[in-house]
Amino acid sequence: MYEAGDSITVSNGDTFVIALDANPSTGYSWEADANADVEFVKSKQVQGSSNAVGAPGTQQLTFKAVKAGSSTLTLNYLRPFEQGVPPVRTEEFDKLLAEIDHWDKVKLSLTRCVPSTDRTFWHNGC
Numbered sequence: 641m642y643e644a645g646d647s648i649t650v651s652n653g654d655t656f657v658i659a660l661d662a663n664p665s666t667g668y669s670w671e672a673d674a675n676a677d678v679e680f681v682k683s684k685q686v687q688g689s690s691n692a693v694g695a696p697g698t699q700q701l702t703f704k705a706v707k708a709g710s711s712t713l714t715l716n717y718l719r720p721f722e723q724g725v726p727p728v729r730t731e732e733f734d735k736l737l738a739e740i741d742h743w744d745k746v747k748l749s750l751t752r753c754v755p756s757t758d759r760t761f762w763h764n765g766c
Contacts (some may be wrong), residue, residue, distance in 0.1 A: 662699035673714040678703040
């Protein structure tokens, strides 16, 4: 299970899961933009520690490594039924790197680019 900013290494064809905070009772959910290096497999909501109605939890998004390459994996937190409305949150995993080595492994490295507090430059090598 991975979260924003984690590095991920998987074998070609393996699946991996990214977990992000979510509250489905509000109508919002995470959706992935199309990406040629990974294939979206499924999404699952996991209840948080509170049993209260409307309490937030986690959304687990499962992907499969399908191709070597460099791209950006973008996840949007939105209400799918609201057409034309921008997402309220976006998680971008800049530098999604997939490299095939001698053992036919695909190495995926997800690095979240974070702006500095004054927003004049980027941390994490972005």
